[in-house]
Structures are given as C-alpha cells and as structure tokens.
Amino acid sequence: MRSHCFAIFLSVLLLNRLSSTRAEFSSEDGFEKILHDNEKLRCTINTLTETINKLNTELDVLNIQIEMKRHVVIALNATVNNQKVLITNQTKTIENQNKRERSMFEAISRLQKVRDQNATINKLNASIQEMEKQLKNQSEIQIELKENNNKMNLQDLEINDLKKRLQEEEDKLQYCTQNSRLCNEPVKSLPITVPYQSHKNESNEYLKCKSGNGCPYGFGIYEVKIRGLSPFEVPLQNNWMIVQRRRDGSENFNRPWQDYKDGFGNVRGEFFLGLEKIYALTQNRRIELLIQLGKADGSTTSTVYDNFQIGSERDSYVLKSLGNQFDDLEISLKYNLNQKFTTLDRDNDEYIYNCASNENGGFWYKDCGYCSLNGKYFKEGYVTQQHKNGIHCRHWDNWDKISYTFVQIMIKPAGV
Template sequence: MKAVQLETTYNAKKLQEMQNRDISKEIPTDRPYRHQRVLKKHIIELEKNSKAMHKENIHMKTKLLRLEEEIRLLQKNAHVQDSLRKYDRINGNEIENYIRTNKVHHVGAENDDLLLNLTTQQHKNTESIANLTKQLNDFDKLHLSLLELLENVESIEYKVDNTFPEIRKEISKVEVQANEAKAELSNLQGEMKNSRNTVKAIGVSVSNLQDKEAEDHRFLKEVDSRVQNLIRSNSLQTSKLHDHILKAESVSVDSNATKSTIHLVQELKSFEKEYKNIVNKLPYDCSSVSGPNGIYLISPGGGEPILANCEDGWTTIQKRYDGSVDFNQNWNDYSNGFGSSTGEHWIGNRNIHHLTKNNCSVLQINMKDIYGKYWQANYDDFRVFDYSNGFKLVVDRYHGNASDALDYQNNMEFSTVDNDRDISNTHCASNYEGGWWFSHCQHANLNGRYNLGLTWFDSSRNEWIAISNSEMRVKSRETC
C-alpha cells in the first residue's frame, strides 16, 4: 500500500512539473508567435502532452479505484474482527479472547493508520485529479484559442497572398508614373531651356528692331526735313520765277535778253515738274502701302506729303495714350495737324478731309478705359467736309460694343478753343481743353485734357466711359 501511495504521489508531481514545463514552453511571454508553421508545431506538441496527461489521469483513476477497493476490504476485515471479538466475549473464552483481542487490536490499529493514510492520500489524489482536470480544461481552451489564432493567421495570410499581386501592380503603376513624370520633367526642363534661349533671341531681335526703328525714325526725320526744304526751296524758286515772269511781262523783251534768265526759268520749271512727279508717286493713303506696318510718307491731297502710321491698310488719324502732347490747340493747328506719327498726334482736319472726301471711307475707334477694358466703335460711312464747311462730321452705320456716341455729334462742325462752333450754351472746347465736333459737351470727346476730358457715352448703360487710351483710324471701303 505504501508503494502505491508513493507511486501515486510521484506521478502527480511529475504530471504537475510536465504541465508547468509545457505551459512555459508553449506560450512564451516575451513575444507572440508570428508564423503559421511555428503555431502548428506547438499545437501538435500541446496535443501530444494533453494525450499523455489524459493517459496518466486514467492510470491514476485506475489505481485510485484499486485503493478504494482495498480500503473497502480492509474496512470489511476490520468489521469482521470486531464482530468476532464481540462474539468471543459472549462465550467467555478469556484466554483465547485475550490473545485474539490483542491480535485483533494490533491488526486493527495498523489498519486504522493505513486507512487514515489512504484516506488522506485519496483526498490528495482527488485534489490532484481535480487540478489536472482543470488544467486539461485550460489546455482545451488554450488549444481552441490557438486554433482560432491559427485560423486568423491563415485568413490574414490568405488576404495578404490575394492582395500582394495587386500591391505589386500598384507599385509597378507608381513606378511607371514616376518614370513618366521624370521624363516629362526632363522634357519640361528642356523646353524651359529652349524657351530661355528663345526669349534671349527674341530680346536680341527686339533690341535690333528697336535700333532699326530708331534708325528708320531718324531717316524719316531726315526725309521729312529734306521734303520740307524742297518745299521751301520750291516755293522760293516759284516766287522768284513768278517775279521774273511778271518783270518780263511788264517790260518788252527784246532779242538781247540774257541767256541766263531763260536758263533759270527752264531749271525752275524742270524742278517743279520733278517735285510734282515725286509727290504724285506717293501713296494716297495706307491702303496703297504694300510694305510692313510702320511709318510711311503719303500724299492724300496732292499737296504737301505727310508722315502717317500705317497698319494693315489703316491710316491712323488720332492717337492718345500718355498725355505727352497737349491737345488744347487752336484752329490752324487742328487744321494742319500736330504731334508725331510715332506717338500722340492729330493728323490734321485738312488731311482727314482729303482722305474721306470720296465718301468711301470707314472709321474705326479703339479705346481702353481706366479699368483696362477694351471698347470699339465702327462706322462704315465716315466723311469730313472741307475748310469752308467747318470740317463738318458725317457718320453712319455704327457697329461695335462702345455705343453710338458720335450720333449725338453727327453733322456738327469742328470747334477749338479759339473757334466755338457747338450748339451748347457753354464753350465746350475751352471748358474741356481740346478740339472736337461738339454739339452739347461730353457725349464723346477723345481730344480733351488727358486724365480729365477723354470720355465716351455708353447709352446702353446710360453712363460715361473714362478713356485712358484711344486710336482713330480710317480705311477705304473695298467696294464703293
């Protein structure tokens, strides 16, 4: 019996040590398992240990049943001995009863001690079995948890396996896009470099053009100066010729007239003819100019040539943009013109009359207001009468976005600070410091004082437009 008790105690301790060792092996506290194969391996080991503990539990239960059977036999034997002892006492066999009683008491005491030890050991075994059962249940729970964890890991690995090709595709797309962006950036850098070179080349070209324009401007000034000198010389020579002719007519010319006088008259006539030929070869207006846009010498009236700004067949007759030229001029200045064709200027009412006297001209007025908005007024019929009619204005057939403001001044004569021809009670040209075809003041006035009197009435909004830039230009109609 003692051997059985010792074996049972040893097996219980061994199972407890195995349990503690397996638990400490299976679930380390420093870090969780992160791989499916490792989890499977530990689950298999746990299953093996669980089976071994289950076998040990069955073996211990078998031994416990044997112990319980032996205890029952011992208890039964003790009960029989006690009955025999009572029976012998009744028969009065003192000697045998004494011996038997002493033996029985001796055997009974040993059995009682053994029974107590067995009972104690049985309680211990029962507690050990209960602990083992609880631990087996814990193992089962741990087993289930590990299985669930394994399923979760497998699910995650499945998702990773499924999404990994997509991730690779996205990475490939990103790499392709990055390469495309890099190539595009390289192209842009090349284009920027080319643009810089182009800008530099354009800058050089603009500088050369500016130099050429300045040179052309100087040349035009020289030509203009020469023409003016020729005109003055022609006038002087013509005057002298007329004087000689008058003198020749007032006195009788005899056959002894000097050859020098005749030669001088011939030279003057030749010079006058040559001058007229030169003037007649000049274009009538810019529509006859075949060269690029720029400043050209034209002769609209067959008299003195003038310099005009030509652009796509249009002849500029007025230009304002910075207030550098004073437009508060008198009647003669407005008649003959003032300013420079390369800047702010008025081409002159006489020249406008010659340009439009055939009643085959169109007028275009381009304007920009002080807010930077552009406006345009077009008149398909435009004419200015001669000096004797006060340079009267006639316009018709308007179209554009600036409103027909000149309709208020149609058929009006030109007014200047020294020649008031408007129908207003006030002197419009004097008040607004510029000549114009005034009726009543300020419906339209592009020749007033800069930053004060440049206005155009917009009837669609019933308000005046404050003008900062203006350009008036004329052109012959294609069909008349």
C-alpha cells in the first residue's frame, strides 16, 4: 500500500516537471534536454523503486520481527501473569502464616496469663493451706476433747457390754458346772431338719440341740444342716440366729445376685447368710425377725416383727410377710413389703434406675432411698460422698445423711 502511494507521488511529480518544460518543446535542443531529463528522471524513478522495494523488504522483515516480538511480549505477559498468580498465592500463604503466628502469639499470651493466674491461685492455695493449718491448730483442742468424749462414750458402751458378757459367762459357767461335757465343744453341731413342702411329715425341730441335755443358752457358732443344702455355720445370740451383720466396713455388700443367694463374708465378723438359706430356714413355720441398729454416737435401737417370710428364688426372694411390729416403731420395713430382692446385676425394684447400684448394696427395694441395711459403710457415721447413701432406715435418722455403724438382723422361731 505504501509503495503504491509512493508511485502515484512520483507520477504527479513527473507531470509537474513536464508541464514546466512544455514551452521548451519547440526547439531541438530543448527536446534533447527533456529526453535527458526524462532519462535522469527514469533513473531516479528506478532508483527510488529499488529503494522502495528494499524498504518494503526491510519493512516486511521489521513486520516479522514485530510479530515475533509480539509473541514474545504475549509469552512475557503470560509469564508475568503466572508470576503475579504465584506472588498472590505466596502473599496469601504469608498472610496465613502471619495469622497463625498471631494466633500463636495470642495463645502464648493466654498461656502466660493462665500461668500468671495459676501462680496467683497457688499463692492463694498456699495462703488457704496456711490458714487451714492455723484453724486446725486452733481446733485441735476441741477435736481432742470431742474424741475423748467419744472414747469415753465408747468405753462406757464397752463396759456395759463387758458387764453383760460377764453375766452371760457367769450363767454359762453355772450351766457348765452342771453339764461339763457340753462346755468342751467349741463349735456346736445342730442337725436341723427344715422340711420342704414335699417332706411335711418329717420332724420339725428347729435349733434344738440333739446332744441330750440341750444347748447352753443358745450362744456361739453353730453348724446347721438342712436337707438340700450343704452344712453351714451360723452365729447364735440368746437363741436368735444372726443372718446379717455390719460393724466395721470390712466386707463389700455391693455384690451380684449369686453372692446374695449363696451368702458371703465371715460369720465371726461382717457377713450375709444367704437368701437361699434364709428361705429354707423360714419355710412352714412362724418366724420372728429382730433388727438392731447403732449410730456412731453410741445410740442404738431395735424392732421385732412376729411373722417374717420370704419367697423362693423363683419369686426373686420377695418379702412376703413381716407380721406385727413391736419395740421401736421408728424402724419400718413396711415400705419394703411385697418387694422382690434387687442386686447390682438384677433390677427387680419399681424405680426407673437400679436401686442396688444407687444404694451400693442389695435389698428389698421399692423405689430406693427409704430403707437400705446393706448400703455403703461409712465409719464416720454419716455420708461423706456426694450422691451416695449409706446404711439407713428412714424415720429414725430423720432423713439426714446418717449412716449406721452397726446393723444386726436375726431370726428365730416364734416362742423359742
């Protein structure tokens, strides 16, 4: 396009030159001059044409170079854009790192504050401990006086118990003077026949010694033989057979069903005779039930029911009967009447949860919390753990957090 425009420019220039020399065509010399000028002009045009072609070639080369450079620029722009993306990503990474560093610094600051607070708390605890020591030192005399009073009360109880035992031993000695052979037997053997329903015509003897002269006042550890059960030992006290005893917390009463069925513990200490044995001993006869309770302050109480009976294992050893109640009416099992026995692994009570798990021991629960003589033992005489119940039977403890330190449950045939 540029070369075409340049040729037109040259044509116009040539016509102008010819117009300016039109007056000179009349002479021969002028014509020759015109020819000469035209020749020169042709040469000039050729030269210019060559120059134009050369310039066009150079222009084409330049265009190619420009196109190549444009591609290079595009590639550079792409590279720059990639670099910008990388820089943006790196910037975001750096910002995230800065955020994490700020979070770490904030966490470190919080930790430092917590450490400072802990140091303050430790100082306060040290001050509290020091104050507690001072209070403890100030109250040591009062505590010692209280302990001495408790010891004196316990000593009075022990003295009274010793007096009672002394009287019993004197009675036994008097009896043994007349029956010397019986006094040499450390463990009394009582072959007891307790008939089941299929043996109603057999002997109905119960806790009667067959040695000829009777048993000395019904005290000591006796061996009992019942048809269908292995022989077992049981303590007797004034003809009352002890079937449960709590006195020092040495035995765990939070046990499964099988343990309560078979019995556990030491008959010379804390123990539970066993539901199957109690069931066998209370069938087909009228049985009296005696419950004795004691508190840490030395106070005691007891009550008697005149017709105690439980069901078989098929009936979950249900508390079928208690009869009439005598002595201390503040101890009441009436609330537990007609309830099946519940243990930590067999829930037979009416409460939504397992009462044996809540009360830490098996018993004839209805909906927990009323009377539990197999609960957790607290030697202090009161419950020291939150959400726990001890050994209790409501009314006598006035619904306080009292936990009895002594329990003894005994049975004997009515009239014996």
